[in-house]
Every structure is written in C-alpha cells, then in structure tokens.
Amino acid sequence: MRIALNARILQAPRTGIGHYVAELANALADEPDVELALFHGWGWSSDLPEAAMPGYSRLTPLLRQIPGAYQARRWLEQKRFDQGRSKTIDLYHEPSLWPLSFDGPTVITLHDLTHLHYPDTQPPSRLREIERRLADGVQRASLILTDSQYIADEAQAYFALPAERFVVAPLGVAARFHPREPEAINAVLKTHGVEAREYFLCVGTLEPRKNLTLALRAHALLPEAVRQGFPLLIAGMAGWQGEQFSDELRAALATGDVCLLGYLPDEALAQLLAGARALIFPSLYEGFGLPVLEAMASG
Template sequence: MHVLLDARPILAAKTGDRSYWLGLARALPLARPDWRFTIALDGPPEPGLLPDLPNLDVAVAERPRGRLWPLVALPRLARELAVDLVALQYVAPPYLPCPYVTSIHDISFQVYPRTFTWFDGTWLRRLVPPSARRAAGVLAISQATRADLLRWYGLPPARVHYVGIGLDPAYSPEADPAPVRARLDLPPRYLLSVGVLQPRKNLTGLLAAYHQARTAHGLRDPLLVVGKTGWLAEPIFAQARALGLEDSVRFLGYVDDADLPGLYAGALLTLYPSLYEGFGLPPLESLACGTPVVVSTTPALAETAGPVAPTLPARDTAAWARMMARLAG
C-alpha cells in the first residue's frame, strides 16, 4: 500500500492543522512499516522536521500556489507516483486516480458562517460537502465533529470515522517555563490564551470578561494572548484599546513550537472561550503541562476537556470574569 499525504500544513506556522499533519507524517510510517508513505508538500521541509525512515518519502510540487494546489498538483503527484490512496483535508480535487480519505476537523464555516470572510466561507461551503460525499472515508477528530458531519451533510455513518488525536510528548509536567520567560521577558504571573486570532475563538468576549475581572473582582495579573493573526482579527485589537487594556494584555503573536510547553507551564490559568471547536488542542496541551484551563461549553470542548476542566457558556461574560479571578487567586 502506497499512501500520499497532502501534508502542506506542516510548513505553516503553529496551528491545530500543523500539529495534526505533522503527527501523522511522523507516526504513520512507524505504525505501518509494511506500507509506503509519501508526504506531498508545496515547498521543501526544514531539515529535521520529518524523520528519516525507509518507508517515508517527500514529494515537492511548488506550483501552482494556494487554492489551486490541491486541484492541480495533488492529482498530478498521485498519478505520477501511482499511489493507492490519498489522504487530504477538507477539499478534494474533482478527480483523483485512486480513492481518498479526507480529514474534516470542524465545519465552523457551516455552523458559524459569519466568523469567516465571504470568500473563504463560500469556498468551503461549496466544496467541502461534495468532497466528503465522494470520499472513501471521512475522519473526524472528535465525536462532536462526527455528529455535525452526519447531521449537516447526511453522510453514511459507516464512512465517517472518529479518530482521536494525541499530544506531543513535549507537553508534560516537566516542561520548564524559565527559558521562555527569560527570552520573552514574561512576568512571573500571567493568564494565557492560545489560538489563531479569528472570530470563532471569541477573543473579544475574553477581553470583555478579563476587563470585568479586573474592574469588578480585583484581578491584577496580565493576560498573554498567543497566536498568529488570522482573518477578521482587527476587532480583537480594537476591543483591547477600547477597554484600556494596552498595559495589561500582551499580544505575543506566533511563538515557536518549542516555546509553547514552557508558556503553558508558567501560566496560572489557560482560557479557551471558543464559540465552536472541532477538537481544541490548547486546553489539552495546557492540562498536560499541569496548568488548569477553563473552556466553553461547545460540544467538542466539553468532550475533550470538560471532564477535568470548568466549562462556561462562551458568551457569559460575568461567569468568565468570576471564574478567572477566582482561579487566579
């Protein structure tokens, strides 16, 4: 069996997609040494990113870029390499010379369309449903996502598989906060938020709750916001300015993978008030490093972190303010 993995997210900045595909690229060849795996990329990987294994190859096709790549370059690679199966995510090309499986992490573009730009949302709503219906199998990273796929797209249940994901071993109670604290000049006490800055993460709601925790409950610890700037992010920065939080909220932007365990380990508390998630890695990463989390009641977070973390309605500003002030001590 020869499997081609469209693993282009591993070349991007740290996101859940990158963690997912990097984990697959590293683990699958070890799990199935009798199979051959080829990692399809649109650029060369950095040295050491992928393991040196006899059944793992890399195929790079740098053109065309962007949204046309899976529609043009992926079928060409599948044909040239004569693979038996293609693994991709979300959008599949209209034609592939072999069966494919698609990973769909969430359908937020369907459930919360206003959290996407018009173009991105329309692209996904038009192309993901037929891609899922043509797939030999659909992989969902939570039972909540699987339920959404069945409910919204009417897919045959036998073809939609729940496949949970794990964590990098770097996220552990042994993570040392000292190096990243010194390098980024972090305060000794802080609250933490991790995730791409985009509307679905509900960071405007988090900032409102944090402001209320400071004004009504005496919270004095700063809030660090970690994550690359995504789409429709300007209201987040505007909210911080409007609430006068410039001195107490620090936007760190994207941080290296190696720094995240230390950031979690040094935090008092990690806050994750998302409106919707397909899984939600940051809460589990934080818990693995020994730092408590508060998550919203969205089904995927209640499934993955809810058993060991307080859950609150995402839009209940007063409840989030009280909880963060109480847990921060």
C-alpha cells in the same frame, strides 16, 4: 502501501490542523509497511518542511483580495498533484476539508463544520469555496475521519451519510506538553516578564471564531490589583479580521494588563502553558480544541 498525504498546510505557521498533519506524517513514516508521499501544493516530497514558507503570513491576506484566487490556486494544485505522481498511489488522505480529484480510495479528515454554524467567522471567498466543494468531497470519500463523536454525528446528519462511513479518531497530545517545575521554565517566563502561576494564557489565532474579545472583556472586569498581578498573555498569529477588536486590544495593551506575544515556537509555547495559572479558551466553536488537552497535559 503507498499513501499520499496533502501536507500543503505545513507551508503555513502551524496551528491545530498543521500540528495534526505533522504528527500524522511522522507516525505514518515510522510504519514499516507504508511509503509516504507528501504533496505540498506545488510538488511532492518525502520530507516535512521544518518551518513555514517565508512570507506566507504576508502573502495569504493578499491572495484573499484577488478575485478567483482560491479557484486558480486549486486548479494549479490539481495540475501539480496529477503531474507529480511518478508512482501508483494506493490511498490519498486529505486532512483539511475538501480533497483533490483522485481516481482511487480517498480518506478525508473533517475537523469541524464551522462554516455551517458561524459562516461570518470565515473569509467570504473561502466560505464560497467550502460551500462549492465540501459536499462533493465528503460524498467521494471512502472514509471520513473526525476528531470527536460530536462532529461525526453532526456530519452524518447534515450530509445524510451512513455511520459506517465515519471513524472517530480523537486527537493526542505532543510529548512537549507536560508539567514543569518553575525553575525549568524561568528563562522563558522572564522573557515575557511574568512569574509561574501568575498569569493567564490565551492560545489561538487572532480571528473572530476564537472569540478573544470575550477574554479581553472578562479580564478587564477583574479588580485592578488582580489584573496587574495576573496579566493576560495572548499567544497566536494575526488572522482574518483580527482588527475587529483592535480598539479594545489597544486599550488593554496600553495598561500593561494584556500582552500580545504573537506566534511562538512550539517549545516556548509549551513552557508558557505549563507555567500559566489557567488557560482561557473562549472559542465559539471547535471540532476538538487541542489547547484544552494540551493545558490538561501540562498540569
């Protein structure tokens, strides 16, 4: 079977859906009866990109300022998708919201319905595109994968689709997330000036849905000695409207009680998670919430 997987999201620094796509692609590539073709937005490949596209984090905010940018990019992607198919595709899998047009069987992964519950946590241009395309994509899909039964139930009710169109496939956890002895992670911890079990960790893109303002306020309510003894480390790249809590963040950073680590390599993040006193995860809404599972796997 020849499966086409839309892997365009792997051009960006990997967050939850990016890791999902990477793990899925690796697993499918190991299947003897599967020939995997990866579409990366501008062409086709059989290999996963090892890192984000250079300049991606600077380019994405710029695109949001250009009227019609989402529609123009979508039109170009569809052209490339159609032109680059040198062989017959038996199945097309779209792992992120709405599929490209395809005249054969299509599977989509619907991770959540954030745009319904918290539309103000989405860039307006992206929200308009979701509202324009998602319902049609869901109706066209032969099968809809969800990460949890909760999202399957929500989607089934909202889109008025039969239960047999949905398959719940709970997410797994990468092997790098496991308990570690303090001496095994000391080098990474020293880089960030902390000791094992003496810091709290937040993991998530700095954007409204992750609700990191709540974590900052909660940490600030702790007695001064506790704040200093257990700093709050925030690991994640800057996202849309990350500046919304910049005043509180700047104040917390000035005290030294909060540390902003930025986007970390996978292994460094896994080590930090294994050494944390606790994971702080105040997200407003998640379809699954991988960091919680990763924290449990890390002990």
